Amino acid sequence: MGEPVIQVENLYKSYGAVEALRGISFSVEEGEVFGLLGPNGAGKTSTVEILEGMRMPDRGVARVCGLIPSDSGEEFKVKIGAVLQSTALPDKLRVQEAIDLFAQFYRNRADTNRLLERFQLTEKRNAFYSELSGGQKQRLALAMSLVNNPQVVFLDEPTAGLDPQVRREIYDIIEELKSEKKTVLLTTHYIEEAERLCDRVAIVDHGKVMAMGTPRDLKHRSAGTTRIEVRLARPLANGAMESLEGVADCREFEGAFVLHSTRPPRTIVALVKQLEAENNELQSLEIFSPSLEDVFIEMTGRRLRD
Amino acid sequence: MRIRLAMRNRMFLFFSLVMPLTFLFGFALFIGKGRPGLIAYALGAVLTLTVMGSFWGLSVQLVTFREQGILRRFRLAPLGAGPLLASSILSNFFMALPTVAIEIMICRWVFHMQGWGNLGALLLLVALGSGTFSSFGLVVASVTNTMQETQIINQLIWMGFLFLSGATVPLAVMPQWIQRVALFVPATYLATGLEAATTNILTWRDIGEDALALAVGFFVAFQVSKQLFRWEPEAKAPRRAKLWALAALIPFLVFGIWENVNGSRLSRVHSQYRAIDAIGRSDTDSAPQDH
Numbered sequence: 001m002g003e004p005v006i007q008v009e010n011l012y013k014s015y016g017a018v019e020a021l022r023g024i025s026f027s028v029e030e031g032e033v034f035g036l037l038g039p040n041g042a043g044k045t046s047t048v049e050i051l052e053g054m055r056m057p058d059r060g061v062a063r064v065c066g067l068i069p070s071d072s073g074e075e076f077k078v079k080i081g082a083v084l085q086s087t088a089l090p091d092k093l094r095v096q097e098a099i100d101l102f103a104q105f106y107r108n109r110a111d112t113n114r115l116l117e118r119f120q121l122t123e124k125r126n127a128f129y130s131e132l133s134g135g136q137k138q139r140l141a142l143a144m145s146l147v148n149n150p151q152v153v154f155l156d157e158p159t160a161g162l163d164p165q166v167r168r169e170i171y172d173i174i175e176e177l178k179s180e181k182k183t184v185l186l187t188t189h190y191i192e193e194a195e196r197l198c199d200r201v202a203i204v205d206h207g208k209v210m211a212m213g214t215p216r217d218l219k220h221r222s223a224g225t226t227r228i229e230v231r232l233a234r235p236l237a238n239g240a241m242e243s244l245e246g247v248a249d250c251r252e253f254e255g256a257f258v259l260h261s262t263r264p265p266r267t268i269v270a271l272v273k274q275l276e277a278e279n280n281e282l283q284s285l286e287i288f289s290p291s292l293e294d295v296f297i298e299m300t301g302r303r304l305r306d
Numbered sequence: 307m308r309i310r311l312a313m314r315n316r317m318f319l320f321f322s323l324v325m326p327l328t329f330l331f332g333f334a335l336f337i338g339k340g341r342p343g344l345i346a347y348a349l350g351a352v353l354t355l356t357v358m359g360s361f362w363g364l365s366v367q368l369v370t371f372r373e374q375g376i377l378r379r380f381r382l383a384p385l386g387a388g389p390l391l392a393s394s395i396l397s398n399f400f401m402a403l404p405t406v407a408i409e410i411m412i413c414r415w416v417f418h419m420q421g422w423g424n425l426g427a428l429l430l431l432v433a434l435g436s437g438t439f440s441s442f443g444l445v446v447a448s449v450t451n452t453m454q455e456t457q458i459i460n461q462l463i464w465m466g467f468l469f470l471s472g473a474t475v476p477l478a479v480m481p482q483w484i485q486r487v488a489l490f491v492p493a494t495y496l497a498t499g500l501e502a503a504t505t506n507i508l509t510w511r512d513i514g515e516d517a518l519a520l521a522v523g524f525f526v527a528f529q530v531s532k533q534l535f536r537w538e539p540e541a542k543a544p545r546r547a548k549l550w551a552l553a554a555l556i557p558f559l560v561f562g563i564w565e566n567v568n569g570s571r572l573s574r575v576h577s578q579y580r581a582i583d584a585i586g587r588s589d590t591d592s593a594p595q596d597h
Contacts, residue, residue, distance in 0.1 A: 054381060054538075074384035082382050088375040092314040093307065101307050105383040144379075 003066065005030045005152055005183045006051060011060035013046050013207075020046040021057070022207035028200075031181035033174070035198035037188055037292060043207040044187035045085055048156050051185065052082050064152055078106055081145035082154040087137065091130035095121055098129060099144055106148040119143040119173065135166035142173055153177060155186045159193060171196060191292045203296055210299040219290045225249070225260035227288040228267060232257070233281035236274060244270040249298065256284075260294065308367075308397040318363070323405055326356045330409050334417050345419040347582045349409060350501030353428070354473040356405050357435040357500070358493055360398045361467070362460055365443035368394075369456045372447075377537045387535040391444055391528065399436040406432055427503040427513045434520035435496040441527035442492070442554060448534035449543045449551045467493035472501070477572075478579035485572055490562030492555070495519040498575055507578050515571075519561050527554040 004027035013021040021043045028034040036044040049055045050062050053069030053076060062069060067076045089098055099116065103109040116122050119139040124132065132140065138158060145153055155174070159167040167190075174197050177184055188194055194201050195215045202212040211218055225248050241250045246263030261267040264287060275282055288294075312318040333348040371377050380390065410428075413419040446463070450456040468474055470484065471493030477485055488494045499516030502508035531554075534547050565571045 052382060054378070073386075077382065077384040080382075084375075084378060084382075086375060087379055089379065090307075090311050090371075090376060092311050097307065097310065102383060105385050 002030065004028055005032075005065055006034070006185060007061065007063040008047065008051070009061040011047065011050065011062060012058045013043075013050065013055065014058055020207055021050075021060075023060070024204070024207065024209055025060075026202050026209060026212060028183060028185060030183050032199045033178050033184040033186060033197055035186045035188060035194040035201040036204050037191070037194045037198075037201050037296070038204035039189055042204040044204055045156055046207075047204075048082075048154050048185065048187055052080065052154055053077070078108070078148055079151045080154065081148060081150035081152070083138070083141045083145050083156060083158050085156040085160070087141040087144075089129045089140075091128060093129050094126050095129070095132070095140055096125040098140065099147060102144050103147040108149055110147050110149050112143075112147065115143045115146060120169075135162055135169065138162060138166070138170060139173070142170070150182070152183045152185070155184060157187055157189070159188070159190065167193075194292055201292065203292065203299065205296070205300050211295055215292060218292055218295050221295055225262055225290060225294070226264040227290065227294050228259040228261055228264060229284075229286045229288070230257045230259065230271065231255065231283040231285075232275070233283060234278075236278060236280065240274055240278075244274065246270070251297070258297070260298070308394055309401055312363075312397075312401055321362070322356075322359060322401065323408075326352060326359070326405050326409065327412070329355055330412060334413070344582060344585065345413050345417040346421075346423060346505045347501055349413045349419065349423070350504035351473050351497065352409055353406060353432065353500045353504065354435075354471065354493065354497040355468075356409065357402060357432055357496060358439050358464075358467055358473070360395075360402060360436050361439040361443040361446075361464065363443065364394055364398055364440045365447040365450075365456055365460060366453070368444060368447035369450060369453050372536065373453065373539050375539060381537040387537075388532050391441075391531055391535065394444070395437050395440040395528070398440045399433060402432065402436050421506060423504040423506050424508065424513075427508065428500065430513065430517055431496065431499045431503060431520065434517055434524055435500070437524040438492060438496070438520045438527060441524055441531055444531035445527055445534065445551050445554045448531050448536060449548045451542050466491060470494065471497040472575065473497040476579055477575045485575075486566055489565040489571060490555075490558055492520075492523050492558045494571075495523075495558075495561070498571065498578075502574070502578060505578070505582060507581050512574060519557070522557040522561075523554075526557050530554045 006028035008027065009025050011021050011024045012019075024043060024047055026034070036047060038044050046055065050057050051064055051069055053072070056070050064076065065079045067079075069076055096112070096116070099112045103112050116125055119142060121136065121139055121143065124136060129137070142158070158174070159170050162170065171193065174184065174186070178197070186193070186197060198215060200212065200214050201218060203210045203218070211221065213221070241247065241257055241259065244259070244267050246261040246267040247259050248262055249260040251258050259267060268285070272282070312322075330349070330352045333352050334345055410422065414422065442463070446459050447456060450459060470488045470491045471477075472488065473493060477488055477494070477498070480488070495516050499513065499520070502512055530551060534543070534550060536543065
């Protein structure tokens with residue numbers, strides 16, 4: 001295995017008094033789709049922008065294709081493509097003009113007509129940018145990120161704010177990139193996105209990597225537990241939830257109890273018995289197999305979307 | 307891209323075509339008073355205003371693009387600030403050319419201007435003037451943080467350009483002290499040069515002096531704008547940067563001192579004005595008298 005395509009070592013970045021990054025480290029191999037999963041303000045965008053060369057770290061090392069992004073100028077920029085957290089273009093620029101314009105900046109450029117076809121924008125080639133829907137704008141941003149046949153593609157929250165149907169279309173596109181063995185660094189706060197698309201995921205919070213691995217490995221790390229969400233008419237007596245059989249962890253969220261159980265059937269039976277004893281009522285009960293959100297909750301005590 | 311976007315912007319078409327032509331007809335009627343001999347002088351003033359318009363266009367667009375986050379996307383491309391700014395200045399020049407051509411042709415065919423002036427000098431001064439004032443606009447845009455701030459500073463600078471350059475009120479009729487102050491104003495070099503080129507009352511030495519002033523001003527302002535350029539809306543211009551922006555005026559500080567000491571430009575302005583005035587009077591004398 002050669003040198004990683006992306007190397008991040010002990011990255012620190014502050015904006016005034018706010019520490020956005022507090023020693024982030026990870027690496028990405030060639031052809032890998034790597035996800036940074038975390039809530040808003042976790043440091044995902046700061047990390048990506050440093051790797052894109054748009055910001056300088058305060059401390060630490062960031063390398064992409066062996067180059068330091070902020071120092072390497074044109075040599076670096078021709079190797080990468082990126083979709084920013086929000087892409088803006090002039091309202092009166094047509095779709096074809098936009099992609100042709102950005103293609104012109106590179107010597108090695110893709111066929112823009114084929115890109116428009118691939119991203120289902122052929123019919124919209126003469127539309128003004130302001131006339132595009134959110135999904136179409138994002139598809140155009142993705143197409144523009146590939147005009148230079150990049151080695152590495154950075155996608156910063158590529159499906160944020162899009163409806164589920166459009167989000168799935170974008171997932172299909174990213175899976176195509178994966179099949180083409182492009183190296184992709186993706187940031188997201190959507191579990192489904194990370195689980196479906198990423199070969200490996202780093203869970204990020206408050207500027208640090210809390211856990212890293214394949215989605216499967218991370219889920220197994222969730223203490224091998226099943227998540228049970230319970231809503232009751234009244235809270236149980238103090239400590240009663242935690243002492244139910246099989247319960248490894250119990251937290252309260254938005255009026256529901258979230259139990260992590262190593263023996264779900266026994267936990268449920270014990271819960272029902274406890275409710276009968278207290279003359280309490282079960283309003284709802286949901287059972288979930290471990291997810292990345294569970295890993296996040298275990299590590300941080302919060303949901304991804306708090 | 308800039309040219310395409312401009313053609314699709316009604317505001318641009320209004321400010322770059324309708325307004326200059328309105329000025330042209332206004333100047334031709336009130337300054338030229340329909341007299342062919344004075345039309346050439348009026349044309350010089352109008353061309354000055356047309357070329358100086360580049361100052362507004364680029365500064366407003368740059369600030370808008372930065373505020374809207376459009377520049378961020380360009381930052382990802384292998385495109386530095388220098389080529390981006392240079393291409394904007396060049397496209398501004400090409401967009402000004404049709405208006406310049408229309409103004410000259412209207413003066414020639416509608417107002418019966420005699421001759422075409424010195425077209426070579428005109429083209430040179432229009433090119434250098436466009437570059438200089440575009441660069442000034444870019445300097446302003448590099449140090450302002452919001453559109454509101456940009457508009458305020460632009461207005462203040464624009465008033466100085468308008469009234470101290472001879473583009474609206476002939477320099478020769480202003481008080482002596484204003485004439486001396488005007489020698490420090492970049493627009494003066496453009497106005498006196500274009501007025502001399504349209505009236506053909508100039509020597510190649512005169513053109514050389516005007517072109518040199520504008521060329522040096524263009525170079526320095528462009529370098530300053532490139533150094534102060536910001537891609538991100540969050541990257542606010544520090545107060546120090548605003549002082550650096552004043553460096554763009556250093557060439558005209560030097561030229562102004564030189565002209566005040568040497569005095570040749572003011573002499574030229576006065577003799578030009580006397581020649582134009584004489585043309586105007588001879589047109590009046592030769593006009594048919596009603597009894």
